Amino acid sequence: MIEKVLPDIYRIEIPLPRSPLKALNAYLVKGQGHNLLIDTGQNREECKQAMLAGLKELEVDLTRTDFFITHLHVDHVGLVADLITDTSCVYFNQKEAQIVNADKADLEKRWQGRNVFYESNGFPRAELEEALNKHPFHLYGLRQHIDFVVLSEGDVLQAGDYSFSCLETPGHSLGHMCLYEPEHKILVSGDHILFDITPNITYWPEMEDSLSKYLTSLDKVYDFEVDITLPGHRKSGKSHRQRIRELQAHHQARANEVLSALEKGRKTAFQIAPHITWNLNCRSWDDFPAPQKWFAVGETIAHLQYLEKKGAIKSACEDNQILYSLA
């Protein structure tokens, strides 16, 4: 499905079957010399067919198209290898380019390290394996080295009549980047700001206290004058400022749920997660599919690190289990 969102800017909806996200929004900015395609979809046939059909309808010549990837999640970067040509530039951030292009052994080591950490947070081994086997990274990830062109804060990308400035917005991911177009007051928000769902803020081995980083990045974007926000999933909303306040309140409420869960004694992150209100179509925590438990526990750990940094809670390690309690 294609929607014209602004002159020369089109939203191409890329389906994400069986994902709670439902679809990815890729944005095509048409230019006289080169087009710019923002985000791509997962490395799977359903995404590829939808993208190719959309590009055909928009009469896009891929030999005259560059790519900007907001962040490393596979629904954004996964399909890019299938779309690039010898003349394409793929713009990306430094930190995540390193992870995406790491060799197999290093990637395996990174996953193993995360497994050990999740187990020490109480995640049962068998469920952990099931969650990781079904993780989108392993199913639909990029399978090819890409020579990314690395961008950082303030770098400018020109496409058509638009001049996009890069904004570093870490939090949802390590090196997440938004684009801001000052003349037309457009914010391409990736997964930093979503309107009818909340971006997942999780544990990152390379980023301590990701929730604080995320909240700081929300404050940063709040100050920009924005008439239209183009999010990575679902529909756009009216006011980015109103949404930022809602997202901040959401994380405060979630942090309070963590504190309440600890009132009756110390717990692992895995034991705290069922006490949090998750926006998922399941009757109870036990009904959560293993991959959703993995995302929920990651988000719980992010809130625990945030609260510990603030001094509201403390942690202790006993028998390889990290136990949290009120400070």
Ligand SMILES: [Zn+2]
């Ligand atoms: Zn994402």
